[in-house]
C-alpha cells in the first residue's frame with residue numbers, strides 16, 4: 001500500500017509556525033494581521049468553507065473581518081465594499097468566497113480587489129505574474145499542493161504529470177506551477193478524449209474535477225503520486241474525492257485522502273498568504 005500524504009498532520013505542524021509569525025507581526029506592527037472575508041448568499045458548502053477559514057484565522061491570532069451579504073446584493077454594492085476594504089490600513093487581505101450568485105460578474109469583483117490585498121491570488125495581475133514565474137500571491141490550493149509535494153520529497157522535474165481540471169483557481173495555476181517546476185504537464189478537462197489513457201501515463205496526477213470516484217485505481221501508474229483535490233458531498237453528507245481511494249492507494253506510492261488531504265493545507269496556505277501580504281512581501 002502506498003503512503004498516505006496526511007494533510008491534516010502537516011497543516012497542524014505548520015500552524016505552530018504560523019502562530020509564532022502572527023505573534024511576532026503583532027508585536028512589531030502593534031496590530032494583528034487582518035483578513036476580510038466576504039460571503040454573498042447562503043450556499044451551504046460556501047458557508048462551511050467560510051466558517052472554517054474564519055475559525056482558522058481566529059485560532060492563529062489573525063483578525064477576520066466577516067462580511068455576510070444577501071444573495072440579491074448588486075455588483076456595485078459588492079465592489080463598493082471591496083474598494084472600502086482596499087483602503088483600510090487594518091485589512092491586509094480580502095477574500096471573496098466563490099462561487100458568487102449568477103447575477104454578479106465574478107471577474108469584475110476579482111478585478112476590484114487591490115492586487116496587494118488579493119489573498120487568493122485570483123486577480124489577473126497576480127495570475128499573470130504567476131504565468132511569468134515572477135513573485136506573486138499563489139492561489140491557496142495550488143500552493144498547498146506544491147508544499148505537500150516538496151515535503152514528501154517529490155521533485156516534479158522531468159515527470160509526466162497530468163492535471164485534471166482547467167479552472168482559474170485550481171487547474172490552471174497548478175499546471176503553471178508544475179510547469180515552472182519543470183514537469184511535463186498534460187491538462188485534461190471535460191472535452192478530453194481518452195482520459196484513462198492520459199492518467200495511465202502520469203508519474204504525478206493532480207485531479208480537480210469534482211467528479212466523485214471518476215479516476216479508478218486501475219488507471220493509476222504503479223508508483224505514481226496522486227493528489228486528489230476534488231471534494232463532493234453525497235446525500236448523506238459524506239465527502240468523496242475524484243479518485244477511487246480504496247483501489248488507488250495500493251498502486252500509488254503517495255496519495256492524498258479526502259477529507260484530510262488537500263483541504264486542510266488550503267486553509268493553512270490562506271493564513272500564510274495573509275501574513276505574507278501583511279508584511280508587504282508581494283509584487
Ligand code: NAD
Nearest residue numbers: 141165166167170189190208209210229230231262263266
Ligand atoms: P470547476 O468546476 O471550476 O472545474 C472543474 C474542472 O474539471 C473543469 O475544468 C472541467 O473541464 C473538469 N472536468 C469536469 N468533469 C470532467 C470529466 N468528466 N473529465 C475531465 N475533466 C472534467 O471546479 P474547481 O473550482 O476547479 O474545483 C474542482 C474540485 O476541487 C471541486 O470538487 C472542488 O470542490 C474542489 N476544490 C477543493 C479545494 C480544496 O481545498 N481541497 C479547493 C478548491 C476546489
